[in-house]
Amino acid sequence: MSLAGVRFLPSCRLDVSAVPDECPSVAQVHIFSACDRAARLRGVDVTITCLAEDHPPTDPHTRRLAADIRTNDGSEASAASLALALQGFLGAEWTVIYEAAAPPTNPQLAPYYFADANATGAHLHVQPLRGTTYP
Numbered sequence: 001m002s003l004a005g006v007r008f009l010p011s012c013r014l015d016v017s018a019v020p021d022e023c024p025s026v027a028q029v030h031i032f033s034a035c036d037r038a039a040r041l042r043g044v045d046v047t048i049t050c051l052a053e054d055h056p057p058t059d060p061h062t063r064r065l066a067a068d069i070r071t072n073d074g075s076e077a078s079a080a081s082l083a084l085a086l087q088g089f090l091g092a093e094w095t096v097i098y099e100a101a102a103p104p105t106n107p108q109l110a111p112y113y114f115a116d117a118n119a120t121g122a123h124l125h126v127q128p129l130r131g132t133t134y135p
């Protein structure tokens, strides 16, 4: 029996600072926990495609507050189900965005849509709400 869980692309980096921290940040632990719970609830792996790498210095990704999550290997209904699960597990202090070049047709996914013409593929982006910090 194969169990569902959270997976990472090999390119994922916890930290890209001059002196990298090999431990995840508090925000990253919340993200990993929510992804793992969503994977086990739905019985489908959740793949994190980007953590701190490949973003500008002040971006939430670089500041170890955000992650991108693969959705382009499933249907819009599956992406909506994952977005709902992640928002529920992360809570109201977090935001879940469906970044894609074109709006989804699925009405449950539509509230999460954020137009991103440069997105290499549709994906979910999660981060704490602006103004929310961890000590």
Ligand SMILES: [Zn+2]
Binding pocket: 061, 066, 067, 068, 124, 125, 126
């Ligand atoms: Zn992102």
